[in-house]
Amino acid sequence: MKRKKKVIITICTTIIIVGLSLYFAVASVFDGKLREYTGPQNFDSNQPQSDISKKTVLIVADNGGTEMFDLLAPYYLFNATGQANVFIVAEKKQPILLVNSLFILPHYTFAEIDSLNIKADILVIPNMTIHLKTPPETSTVNWIKKQYTGKNIILSICDGAATMAATGLYDGKIITTHASDFETLKKQYPGPNWVKDISVTQSGNLYSTGGVANAVEGSLTVIKETFGDGTLQKVLHDIKYPHRTIQLEHKSNKVTNGSILTAVQRYFFKKRTNIGVLLQSDVNEFDLGSMLDVYSRTLPKSLKSFTIDNKPLKSKYGLTLLPSGKLEHDQVDELKVLNPAAFTAAEERHFPKAGVELYPTVRNQYILDTYLENINKLYGKKFMNFVKLTLDYN
Structure with a gap:
């Protein structure tokens, strides 16, 4: 009996040690410190030219950290249509960290967009709550709510769902996010109708996507809706998209x-x-x-x-x-x-x-x-x- 008890204690101790080791190892792997910009500050302040005959796409970013592909994929894809003015917008006219290896400059600040009275035809919201460590910025949430007219399109990408859920605009409407963060966000924001196993959701003019890579499917879906199938086919060919049509079937497989x-x-x-x-x-x-x-x-x-x-x-x-x-x-x-x-x-x-x-x-x-x-x-x-x-x- 004593021997059996000793074996059980040894097994339990081993499980605890392995579990703790895995926990701290995972923290070391995934929770790298976000970089800060330390380079020159003398940036060109000229605002980009805009073609009034084209749709306006505003991609929102957080200066302190925005998911790389969530931002650059839609930036490229909407530009590739040849029918959109695509601008990056952030709170400050300072470098934006694209996590965690590149900095870019925004085209406009929130205040500049407001002063110019620009309203987006399409508003893209990438992941700006890296590792879900911090809640969405209140200033960003409020600015998005002010930009939304009820007629323009919003595309939430990956954990951009956290920011959009915080706005309340998706309450009672379907939304999705990265498979590995699904349960966390569903618990934090019970207002939306959270759904799995789909790459893109649509509820009227409110869209959302699964994690990271699904930024492509979300952008393509909005491109088809806004510019038509001919433009969609042009963009599909441009990026050598591996499917004949937009892949909406998706398995929400979280990191195991x-x-x-x-x-x-x-x-x-x-x-x-x-x-x-x-x-x-x-x-x-x-x-x-x-x-x-x-x-x-x-x-x-x-x-x-x-x-x-x-x-x-x-x-x-x-x-x-x-x-x-x-x-x-x-x-x-x-x-x-x-x-x-x-x-x-x-x-x-x-x-x-x-x-x-x-x-x-x-x-x-x-x-x-x-x-x-x-x-x-x-x-x-x-x-x-x-x-x-x-x-x-x-």
Whole structure:
């Protein structure tokens, strides 16, 4: 009897120790400190030009931290229609951290939009409550409510659902979010009708999406609704979308303990490197956002973006990109280059210790699949599946 009791105590103790170890390991893996901008502050204050014949799309951002793909995917996709003015709007005219490896400048502040009396035809709300550690900013919630006319479209992306639930606009209406955060948000905000297993919800002119990767389906759905099927087909072809029509079927598979264990094993027992992504003029925002977001989930020692002279540059559709890394301070073990044709030998010499990975400019498949296939080759299928779960991609 004593022996049996001793065995039970040993088993329980082991379970507690393993559980605590896993808990603290997961905290180390996922709760990295958000970066702060420390570069020059002398930014061009000129406001962008607007074509009054086009629809206005405003993508709301939080200066302190906004989900990378949630913002850059719709920014690219709505621009790719050729029929929209697409602007990034934040509370302050200061750099926005796209978590956790790139800074961008907003086109407008909330106050500037108000003073110009601009009302969005489409309002996009990405995840601005990173790791759900802080509640939505009251000022942002109130500004969104003021922007909403009852006739314009709102697209909530991923955990942007937290911000939209806080507005009360979705009370009694269907909404979804990232599979891994679904139960938490449902408990915090009981007003909306929370639904699973769908990539995009629609309740009148209020839309929402599943996690991260589903920003694409949400944007495409609104593009079809607003600009028609011809424009949709153009954008589908542009990004090499892997389905003939918008994929609305979705499995809300949250990150499991088994997949977390796979991530913890990689984090603590496998070699982790410093990854650099080279920012180049006219870079495709969709490709860049995909790369930075996907590879951040491979748990590198660090992942930062760089320019050769540490200065800002412009993306394809005119975003001001600010690097998160500095060549004189940061070690780079792997350098990823999205436009090999513009990558010179002189530029390569700035990264003397880095292995260089060149990605073809002309692609024959959906870019998320390209990156995930590479992760499968590097780290195996189990770890690739972990990354897919964090992206809520299936």
